[in-house]
Amino acid sequence: MSSDELTGASEKKGFSTRKAFIFAAIGSAVGLGNIWRFPYVAYEGGGGAFVIPYLVALLFAGIPLLFLDYAMGHRYRGSAPLAFRRVSRYGEWFGWWQVLITVVIGIYYPAIIAWAIRYTGFSIDKAWGDDPEKFLFGSFLQAAKTPGPTFDVVPGVLVPMIIVWTITLGVLAMGVQGGIGRTAVIFIPVLVIAFGALVVVALTLPGATTGLNALFTPEWGALGDPSVWVSAFGQIFFSLSVGFGIMITYASYVGRKTDLTGSGSVVAFSNSGFELFAGIGVFAVLGFLATNTGQPVGEVVADGIGLAFVAFPAILNEAPAGVLLGLLFFGSLVVAGLTSLISVVEVGISAIRDKTGVGRVAGTMILGLPMAVVSCVLLGTTGGVFVLDTMDNFINSFGILFVAALSMLALAWVWKRLPGLAEHVNAHSSIKLLGWWRWLVALVVPAVLLVMLVLELRKNLAEPYEGYPAELLGVFGWGIVIAIPFLAMLLSLLPWQRGVDLEDPGSDQLDHADRTDEGSLR
Template sequence: MANQPAVDRPPREQWSGQAGFLFAAIGSAIGLGNIWRFPGVAYSNGGGAFLIPYLVALLVVGIPILLLDYALGHRYRGSAPTTMRRLWRPAETLGWFQVMIAFVIATFYAVIIAWALRYTIFSLTLAWGDDPATFFTEDFLQAAGEGVSLAFVPGVLVPLLVVWVIVVGILAMGVRNGLERANVIFLPLLFLAFGILVVRALFLPGAAEGLNALFTPDFAALADPAVWIAAFGQIFFSLSIAFGIMITYASYLKRRSNLTGTGLTAAFANSSFELLAGLGVFAVLGFMSLQSQTPIDEMSITGVGLSFIAFPQIISLMPGGALIGTLFFGSLVVAGLTSLISVVQVISAAFQDRFGLTARTGALAVGIPCAIVSCLLFSTTTGLVTLDTVDKFTNEFGIVGSAIATVVIVGHLARQTPALRAHLNDVSRPRIGSWWEVLIKWLIPAVLLIMLLWSGYGVVTEGYEGYAGWFLGVFGWGALLFMLVMACVLTALPRRPDEDAEFAATEAGGTTGQTKED
């Protein structure tokens, strides 16, 4: 009896099939960064020549780690902490660290979606007027610079609460009825809306000049190590890897699932959308350059400045700008939602596993604290700089550090790369060779360590965006410390009485850890 799972615990949820998982995986990967980050990174790092290190990064780091996440989740059948514990018991803290990364990302990612939601409405009347920069920072965000403030901005707080209601509602419906259905609806809608935007943009005056600026290759840039690090960073940023999303998603797959085929499809679909985004964004920037007689290299071509300052200015100049604005900001909302629900599901799944919660209870138990922190930190007058700082440190240090720890544990401490490769080849096609083990054990940790040291050295010696040292200490390094401490606390919490029994039953059932329901 000791090896039997608790009889009152519901069976683990599953996707309806391979297509449902694929939609969810692509929806998670395609997010805000594809639209506002990739075009600027490519332009700043060699233009068309950047596609060479980008492709290398995709094949050498992106896809191998994506397949590693798939293999871990599918074999050990659990959330990030559960999976890591079943892989190697001391690694459970890493799983909870990934959960805390997801928690922090969710709190600020939702705010950007709230901005986009509000700007979708602003687009109907071009409410930003003749000075979008002043409107965004002063009229809309009422930005007050660095500091800690509880002066809430109603124009941000209200749409932010709407975003959280939508996300919690979707997750409460479960994997099949919530996550899967949302992605099946949202993803085609995103491609349709953004596709219309790109087609319209390509016929604008000056569009060709914009595309030339993006794709004209500067092969001399390939000799710059910073360009290669930027390429690996972009792949890492956009594929939703190494912080629990794909581990969690893969755990809901049935026993016979084509992991490698799905991984390749999701990775290349994500990169294809980034190229599509590059076409649309730079065609529009070319139009603006022509209209304003401003060189493209003097414009804001990435991040918040691109979406909420440059684009509104462009929309005001072009025929049918209200329609283009609605499509653009609506696309940001949809892309953001598909990614945000996957991030929050990482947290919810972990608490469901640890405390035996249902999907509905887990969504509420996780969503409400996320929403509270999100509102307190990022819907105030100091929310903009706080968001920028937390985003920088979480992505460049938290996620990269998590990835390094994962590959070191899998390859050198738990020594499970042969077993995980065998698992991938056993359940899916195409088969992967021993090269995958070499990448996971040796090349990837070396590349990621270089990235981590490079970023760390830059922040320590030069600071970030001129922000005060105390501010970076509290909301940058402090955010990382918070994640680590909470990971240790959550690991130490008492487990459900039947959790160890479930783990033993999984081990006894074979490498895939499948239950009879599979």
């Protein structure tokens, strides 16, 4: 088969258009954190003044690292393990480290989506009653009295989790363009329209301007607080889905003449734009609650699970358009969560297919079914909320930060691949990667990540996370974080499928390394 035929086959079996690639990348980046974490972080970080550290973090850390992920996946034409293996025979374990992180995230993430599905229905009759917090942890989650895993199934959580996994694996089994690309092209506009409608309704509520003033009034003194800058970098880093294999995988599915930096800029600014959009909608609603209860906005602000499943239901009880707001808000959480979950699980599927040569459906089932079983067994129970909280904190605080920092330092200083990656990207991109990019990736971003890592380590060592039992933190927190690098080393020792070229394909030989959806590298 000629190189032209190979390129065509690869692109048809990957993302068939640049639009599909961009929508899929946006779908991965825009997740639950954009909706329920950014507004709180911005408010705590000085309101309007937070825009400064946020933009600095976006321009000098988030986008450069996004470009690095794109460059890795596109040049080395593979999943994270194969891309790093083509960089160096000693680099493969970095890729598996990233894969295993996505496996952990993929295990607990469906539970939150399942909760959002149920709460979409609860919005119709306000099933949470007058005490949303008691309802969440009592009637709905039936949370165990002692934090930790249990085997007591909660059908109201388990059933929607099974539905979430069925949808996710079905989309992934249909392939890159037919499943992931097509779903993203449909879901992202739906998400924007739904959340846009929520913002419009929220802005009509009494007290909406009070919430917006609280969010956007700048507190310039906050800029002198190092923790504000750290939180800005952390928000950008996590919300863009960089550093743990997703964007490497997606970039390996696009044609060789794709404008990577142009596409990356669209993804990055779309993600940040949606975060700002979410901030407006959420704080307009919080302003209504504050006005209605006679409290300052600072007293009703919450983030994460507390915002979505406690504060928001309390607001919906009082809001004149409560049912509509609930349907739009929780429906948006479901869509945003599904697009992110699909990208998370695809990282592992891509790695398995590269390593073993199995087909798309087989790879999806080999990884997806065990993940689904573990996910449902651990999270569809009365102890699920505690397991979820522990896994989420430790894998985000330590797993992602550590592997991202180490892999960047290795690429820059050990293997010295940044000049070659920049040259590769510059061949067909509108924004050129010059010396500024190399120094940011080699020094600035790893330094920021290591600072974040040290701060998180000090905080978690000073006192047990959330006061949870040592057994819970030891197994699902520290245990997972420590075990992942060692498991990654073991996976890197397994043999590759026959016929895979493990050498750097080089920019001029890119066509010969292009990928197909048939389970092999041609």
